Amino acid sequence: MGEGTKRTALRGAGGLDARLPLAELTRAVLRKVFPDHWSFLLGELALYSLVVLLLTGVFLTFFFDPSMAEAVYRGSYTPLQGVRMSQAYLSTLRISFDVRGGLLIRQVHHWAAIVFIAAIGAHMLRVFFTGAFRRPREANWTVGVTLFLLALLEGFAGYSLPDDLLSGTGLRIAQGIMLSVPLVGTYLSMFAFGGEFPGDDIVSRLYPVHILLVPGLLLALVTVHVVLVFVLKHTQWPGRGRTGRNVVGLPLFPQYMAKSGGLFFTVFGVLTCLGAVAQVNPIWVYGPYRPDLVSTGSQPDWYIGFLEGALRLMPGVETRAWGHTLSWNPLVTGVLLPGMLFTALYAYPFFERWITSGTGERHLCDRPRDRPVRTGLGVAALSCYAVLLVAGGQDIVAFVFDVSVSAVTWVLRAAFFVVPVAAFWLTRRLCLALQAQEAGRLAGGVESGLVRQDAGGGFHPEHRPLSADERYGLLVRERPQPRRAPSSAGGGRLRVLVNRSRAAIGSWYYRDRVILPTTPSQRRKATAIVAGPDRPSHGSDGSDGSDG
Numbered sequence: 001m002g003e004g005t006k007r008t009a010l011r012g013a014g015g016l017d018a019r020l021p022l023a024e025l026t027r028a029v030l031r032k033v034f035p036d037h038w039s040f041l042l043g044e045l046a047l048y049s050l051v052v053l054l055l056t057g058v059f060l061t062f063f064f065d066p067s068m069a070e071a072v073y074r075g076s077y078t079p080l081q082g083v084r085m086s087q088a089y090l091s092t093l094r095i096s097f098d099v100r101g102g103l104l105i106r107q108v109h110h111w112a113a114i115v116f117i118a119a120i121g122a123h124m125l126r127v128f129f130t131g132a133f134r135r136p137r138e139a140n141w142t143v144g145v146t147l148f149l150l151a152l153l154e155g156f157a158g159y160s161l162p163d164d165l166l167s168g169t170g171l172r173i174a175q176g177i178m179l180s181v182p183l184v185g186t187y188l189s190m191f192a193f194g195g196e197f198p199g200d201d202i203v204s205r206l207y208p209v210h211i212l213l214v215p216g217l218l219l220a221l222v223t224v225h226v227v228l229v230f231v232l233k234h235t236q237w238p239g240r241g242r243t244g245r246n247v248v249g250l251p252l253f254p255q256y257m258a259k260s261g262g263l264f265f266t267v268f269g270v271l272t273c274l275g276a277v278a279q280v281n282p283i284w285v286y287g288p289y290r291p292d293l294v295s296t297g298s299q300p301d302w303y304i305g306f307l308e309g310a311l312r313l314m315p316g317v318e319t320r321a322w323g324h325t326l327s328w329n330p331l332v333t334g335v336l337l338p339g340m341l342f343t344a345l346y347a348y349p350f351f352e353r354w355i356t357s358g359t360g361e362r363h364l365c366d367r368p369r370d371r372p373v374r375t376g377l378g379v380a381a382l383s384c385y386a387v388l389l390v391a392g393g394q395d396i397v398a399f400v401f402d403v404s405v406s407a408v409t410w411v412l413r414a415a416f417f418v419v420p421v422a423a424f425w426l427t428r429r430l431c432l433a434l435q436a437q438e439a440g441r442l443a444g445g446v447e448s449g450l451v452r453q454d455a456g457g458g459f460h461p462e463h464r465p466l467s468a469d470e471r472y473g474l475l476v477r478e479r480p481q482p483r484r485a486p487s488s489a490g491g492g493r494l495r496v497l498v499n500r501s502r503a504a505i506g507s508w509y510y511r512d513r514v515i516l517p518t519t520p521s522q523r524r525k526a527t528a529i530v531a532g533p534d535r536p537s538h539g540s541d542g543s544d545g546s547d548g
Helices: 003-019 022-030 038-061 087-097 102-130 138-160 165-180 185-193 202-232 252-277 302-313 328-354 372-391 394-401 405-444 468-475 493-510 520-530
Strands: 070-072 084-086 318-321 324-327 446-453 459-464
Touching: 022 252, 038 102, 038 202, 038 252, 070 087, 084 087, 087 102, 102 138, 102 252, 102 302, 102 372, 138 165, 138 202, 138 302, 138 328, 165 185, 165 302, 165 324, 165 328, 185 202, 302 328, 302 372, 302 405, 324 328, 372 394, 372 405, 372 493, 394 405, 405 468
Parallel strands: none
Antiparallel strands: 070 084, 318 324, 446 459
16 A cells, blocks of 8 residues: 555545544553453343244245245155145245255244343343442333333234244134223224134234344334443452442453454354254144144243243132123233232332432342342242243143142242242342341351361361451441331321331331441441442431441
8 A cells, every 4th residue: 555545545534533532442442341251241241142943034035925825735745745824834844845955944943042032031030139220221121121122022923924733822822811901901902813713814024023123123222222332331240350330341442342253152052952853843843833723731931931821820810890801811911910010020129229219320230138028029020930830731740640630720920929928038138137147247256167176175167367358248238228217297198198108118118127236437438439420428318328
């Protein structure tokens, strides 16, 4: 390259940077620091599963025919020769048996969908249990919950496209849920299916939703999610040198980029291996959908299994009023239960902020044991989900253990109410026990592995004090305070009642804690470490805000 060309290129780059400061922006992005802990890779696991989904989905769109027009099968799979089926089912069989590499790509696509939703769920659990949803990240939590909801919708739409007997049964259940909606249920069903079930349009309508609408929304929200992570900076675990004002870890380029790139290829390789050796959704075994048939032992994918379980546990109760019939089974389990679940997920960050004194930013992750009530609520919700997931296959459970379906159903109905309460109580007690153990380690040290014999012949284990790093990890933790109950003077009666309820809930929420044996100086120092950039080093109620 000549000198003149170099000068021209430099002038052009300088002029472009003066108008669009890309160089400064690029440097800021490349200097972005990410914490070096495996739990922060769960979000990237979901992202890379989405990439695999998009790549394999593009391949499948070239061969899939989203039509319910009937045809006679004349392909390679002998057991279905001469069977009438829809073009959607026929083209899926063709992808599986006649397109080179089609079955592998289709199974990788299905496994990627399973891992994608599982990774989003695990990532959300990490954020919930560590309190990474708190200010200033409430908006990012809302985006994440919306991504989870869209992922469930996308998975169900893709699962329903092949028009096999299993997916058709799922669509029949979805239509029953639509019909249960008061007043507008019939119109919803007619709009979705293009007429009476099964209609002729459901696959052709689900197809653009699956390949265009929901993926577009997912990509847009993933972009917003990543941008917010960059702008708001990452949370991190407490540790030496880590405060609420900095992030300690690896820069994006080159260290973290190499690590993240390795994760992408690992995800791609594992999903490909699963697609090659682990059969998933063998639609040729189920056969084409027929409204008068239901496949034996049919269960949906795990992420929809809790809805199936709720439908099986809910008694078939109906109410007749004003010439209309309310069918409570599909309405409660298919509409109200998911609605309450996602309402609780969206509202939880604002609820915790509502009962907590102080509104400063939080950038250090909580340890789950330090928040017994929050951790107990999360474990209770997971146990409730587990009961419903088992209930989704209660006929299989009854067959395997040779008991009646009715007995299994009643046991699971009782477990739906008992198990979450027991899980909450047990988790809360375990968190407090772990806190008490740490308080004992701070006060008396830890066993050194040596045993001393006294003059009387007795043996006593020797203890050593904790190292500075060990003490740091235990002392630096936030101790949030509930809001104080206001006096009855001033404000209306309703306002006073709301504020007192707010204070009472906060007191119950934060009352379970073990006080660590620390000095006032240690507590002040730990509070200063935890404090965010715009946050005072004490709570709004005058407390120091920390145990450590």
